Amino acid sequence: xRTMSAVETNEPPEPVSSYGYGKIYLACIxxxxxxxxxxxxxxxxxxxxxxxxxPGSRMQHITEDDITWMGSLTLLGGIPANALGGYFTHxxxxxxxxxxTSILFTSSWLMIAYSSSVAWICAxxxxxxxxxxxxxxxxxxYVAEIAPQDIRGMLSSGLPFFNNLGxxxxxxxxxxLRWSWLAISVVILTVFSAFMMAFMPExxxxxxxxxxxxxxxxxxKFLHGKRSNYNAEIEKIMEVIRSExxxxxxxxxxxxxxxxxxPLLISIALFFFLSTSGFGPIITYTVEIFQRAGSTxxxxxxxxxxxxxxxxxxxxxxVVIDNFGRRKLYILSGAGTSCMLICLGIYSYILEYHPxxxxxxxxxxxxxxxxxxxxxxxxxxxxxxxxxxxMISVQYRSTVLSIxxxxxxxxxxxxxxxxxxxxxxxxxxxxxxFFASFTFLSxxxxxxxxxxxxxxxxxxxxxxxxxxxx
Numbered sequence: 042x043r044t045m046s047a048v049e050t051n052e053p054p055e056p057v058s059s060y061g062y063g064k065i066y067l068a069c070i071x072x073x074x075x076x077x078x079x080x081x082x083x084x085x086x087x088x089x090x091x092x093x094x095x096p097g098s099r100m101q102h103i104t105e106d107d108i109t110w111m112g113s114l115t116l117l118g119g120i121p122a123n124a125l126g127g128y129f130t131h132x133x134x135x136x137x138x139x140x141x142t143s144i145l146f147t148s149s150w151l152m153i154a155y156s157s158s159v160a161w162i163c164a165x166x167x168x169x170x171x172x173x174x175x176x177x178x179x180x181x182x183y184v185a186e187i188a189p190q191d192i193r194g195m196l197s198s199g200l201p202f203f204n205n206l207g208x209x210x211x212x213x214x215x216x217x218l219r220w221s222w223l224a225i226s227v228v229i230l231t232v233f234s235a236f237m238m239a240f241m242p243e244x245x246x247x248x249x250x251x252x253x254x255x256x257x258x259x260x261x262k263f264l265h266g267k268r269s270n271y272n273a274e275i276e277k278i279m280e281v282i283r284s285e286x287x288x289x290x291x292x293x294x295x296x297x298x299x300x301x302x303x304p305l306l307i308s309i310a311l312f313f314f315l316s317t318s319g320f321g322p323i324i325t326y327t328v329e330i331f332q333r334a335g336s337t338x339x340x341x342x343x344x345x346x347x348x349x350x351x352x353x354x355x356x357x358x359x360v361v362i363d364n365f366g367r368r369k370l371y372i373l374s375g376a377g378t379s380c381m382l383i384c385l386g387i388y389s390y391i392l393e394y395h396p397x398x399x400x401x402x403x404x405x406x407x408x409x410x411x412x413x414x415x416x417x418x419x420x421x422x423x424x425x426x427x428x429x430x431x432m433i434s435v436q437y438r439s440t441v442l443s444i445x446x447x448x449x450x451x452x453x454x455x456x457x458x459x460x461x462x463x464x465x466x467x468x469x470x471x472x473x474x475f476f477a478s479f480t481f482l483s484x485x486x487x488x489x490x491x492x493x494x495x496x497x498x499x500x501x502x503x504x505x506x507x508x509x510x511x
Contacts, residue, residue, distance in 0.1 A: 062192070065187060065188065065264050065265075068187055071234070071237040072139065072180050072183050073202075073203040074234035074238075076180060076199075076207065079173040079177070080204040080210070080211070081210060082115055082169050083208065083325070084211050084325065085223065085224070087211075087328050087344055088216070088328065089224075090111065090220075091341070099157065105461065109460070110163055111162060111166055112322075114170060115173065117450070119170045119446070120451060122178075123443055124443055126443050129175065131439040134243050134251075135243065136244070137243070140239065143234065146172035147231050147232065149165045149169040149171075170450075174446065180200065181197065181200060181430045184196055185430035187242075187244060187245065192363070193363075194359075194362045194363040197430060198355065198362055198427050201426055202358075202359060202423075206355075208324060209349055209352055212344045245261050245264070246282075248260060254275060257275055257278075258272070261274055300437070300503045300507065301437045305445065309444070311424070312425060313448065314375070314483035315421055315422065316449065318483070319472075320414075321456055321457050326460065327343070327344040338403070338404070338407050347411060354422075362424075362495075363495060368487060371421065372484055373420060374419050374420020374421045375420065376481075377416035377420075378416050379477045381412050382413060383477045385410070386469075386472075386474040389469040392469075421483060428491075431502060434503050492505060
């Protein structure tokens with residue numbers, strides 16, 4: 042550690058203080074602001090397409106097929122980004138990847154805001170999807186690498202929270218802004234996010250791996266306080282990297298290692314069940330779904346209420362996740378989500394075949410959807426983003442995140458693009474029951490396969506995969 046001599050201090054080290062935690066929270070929030078813009082990207086079509094179809098809009102002649110493409114192209118654009126994200130963040134660093142991506146992301150939203158045709162909007166949606174695909178690889182890695190073990194679960198749960206906050210924000214702004222100004226609001230928030238991130242340190246784990254020890258020491262001092270024992274922390278990081286042979290390139294032989302293939306398969310399964318829970322299309326087409334469901338509440342207002350419910354659920358999940366455990370929450374969420382989807386299917390069946398003229402029935406959709414989104418967000422929608430970075434060793438983190446998020450984008454695109462066709466074939470009620478069957482399977486999967494990672498270090502989690510392999 043001779044290269045760090047210029048930053049060493051004679052003052053006695055002290056543990057991470059509340060001040061140090063404050064800087065860690067600030068760094069995580071700065072990164073998660075990009076996730077907020079990702080949430081706005083995902084749900085933008087819900088209020089925007091309704092406004093586009095209004096008389097006087099330059100996009101008033103868009104078709105249903107145009108709308109499904111607008112809703113799903115972000116997921117399609119995310120596929121190559123997820124594939125490249127691991128290399129990009131591994132080669133250039135987590136922070137640098139975020140800063141460079143924000144430039145392209147801003148350009149994509151300016152394309153959407155000033156577009157004169159559906160083709161330009163679709164192009165902007167693909168590019169913005171590419172950028173969010175990079176975000177979802179870089180940010181979980183960044184947060185996992187700066188978060189102390191005792192609050193890692195809470196900080197990692199910030200991804201779904203800020204994603205849901207972005208959904209709430211775009212739904213709320215959609216009540217008062219035209220679709221083009223709604224796109225401009227995403228640009229403004231992206232610029233602010235990049236401004237905040239510019240003052241945050243790069244991941245100390247990545248810096249140590251790159252032998253940039255001086256910068257790693259400064260980053261740890263910023264995060265944990267000037268009197269923290271950053272030398273010991275760097276030694277610990279170096280030991281982990283040495284033990285995992287970080288310098289060796291990944292080979293096909295590595296995929297036979299249970300430390301790699303087990304968390305990879307679990308990650309893919311978690312993202313598969315997340316996609317087939319119905320959350321993606323329900324959020325993308327929230328306003329239209331409420332119109333079809335016969336709700337007595339204004340569809341735009343209902344969409345905003347649902348986004349607020351998700352925020353509450355995200356906060357609740359962050360509070361209890363480090364005490365209650367990841368696996369238990371996931372099982373309860375899967376069971377509850379399946380039940381609520383069955384209830385929505387029953388309501389839709391009654392509405393179609395045995396319509397009841399009752400004002401009370403008009404409130405059933407908002408109640409069922411609120412319960413569904415709360416239970417979903419509390420577990421299935423949050424736990425994967427907490428557990429996946431926890432399960433992966435530093436050596437394989439970028440690779441597993443890239444592969445699993447590619448699968449997430451593929452699953453999400455397939456479900457979102459086929460949503461309209463699926464609804465035509467199965468009906469609204471059959472569609473809900475179709476999604477309910479997959480959430481039930483997620484309960485079975487989590488009961489028999491999903492490990493518990495609460496309060497465990499990366500080393501302890503890795504050892505558990507090796508033990509179960511024997």
